[in-house]
Every structure is written in C-alpha cells, then in structure tokens.
Amino acid sequence: MSIKIRLARAGSKKRPFYRVVAADSRMPRDGRFKEKLGTYNPLLKKDDNNRVNLDLDRIKEWLSKGAQTTDRISRLLENLEVVPKKIRNNPIKAKPKKDAKEAPAEEPKTEEAPAEEPK
Numbered sequence: 394m395s396i397k398i399r400l401a402r403a404g405s406k407k408r409p410f411y412r413v414v415a416a417d418s419r420m421p422r423d424g425r426f427k428e429k430l431g432t433y434n435p436l437l438k439k440d441d442n443n444r445v446n447l448d449l450d451r452i453k454e455w456l457s458k459g460a461q462t463t464d465r466i467s468r469l470l471e472n473l474e475v476v477p478k479k480i481r482n483n484p485i486k487a488k489p490k491k492d493a494k495e496a497p498a499e500e501p502k503t504e505e506a507p508a509e510e511p512k
Contacts, residue, residue, distance in 0.1 A: 395417075395418045395459075395460075396415055396416070396417065396418070396458070396459070396460040396461070397415070397416055397417075397460065397461050397463060398415050398452060398455060398456075398462045399422075399462075399463040399465075399466060400413060400414075400465060401413075401416070401422060401424075401426060402422065402423055403423075408436065410432070410433075410436075411432065411433040412432055412433075413429070413466065413469075414426035414427070414428065414429050414430060415427045415430055415451075415460060428451065430448050431445070431447035431448055432445075432446045433445050433446075433469065445469055445473075449475055452470070452475065453475065462476075
C-alpha cells in the first residue's frame with residue numbers, strides 16, 4: 394500500500410477547487426483519503442495568499458513516512474521550497490507541431506501603390 398499526496402477535486406462545474414490530501418494510491422481521485430493537508434484554488438491570482446494553503450508540517454511528516462507526491466503537488470512544494478527543485482527536460486514539447494512542419498513560413502505581402510499616369 395503506497396500513500397500519495399495528491400489533489401482531490403471539489404467545486405462545481407467549470408469552477409475547480411482542490412483539496413490536497415494524503416490517500417492510498419488505489420483509491421479514486423475524489424474518493425477516500427487518509428488526511429486533508431491543505432487546499433489549492435487555481436482560479437485565484439498567482440500572487441494571492443489564499444491560492445495555496447498547505448499544512449507543511451504534516452506534509453513533511455507524510456514524506457518522511459515514504460509518501461509520494463504527484464507532479465502538480467511536487468511543483469507546488471518546489472515553489473514553497475519544501476522539496477528541492479527537479480531538473481525537467483521535455484524535448485518532445487520543443488519540437489515543431491504537425492501544422493508547423495507542413496505549412497512553409499509565408500512572407501507577408503505588401504501592397505504596391507499604383508503608378509501615376511502622366512498627364
């Protein structure tokens with residue numbers, strides 16, 4: 394049985410609100426969990442203090458017991474400097490997409506002024 398620190402969705406349609414929970418990895422996303430560790434509201438501005446509320450002492454305790462974090466939670470904890478930052482590299486994301494490969498870059502055409510006729 395492994396414990397994951399992850400997000401459990403709450404809130405209504407198109408109005409997401411997440412609880413940060415410690416849950417058994419076999420449980421559904423919004424299902425049973427061991428402990429609520431905080432909240433995350435992505436609709437608030439990034440500099441808002443209420444966007445991320447975490448109980449860092451409890452999170453550190455779960456991590457010391459061997460709990461794993463999901464990618465989103467690890468990024469939140471990296472921003473709060475609780476865990477060291479990982480070096481990420483996704484070379485596939487940097488490659489041009491299908492549309493960019495097929496369509497050659499077109500130069501913008503400038504309109505030429507009509508020549509004046511001599512009188």
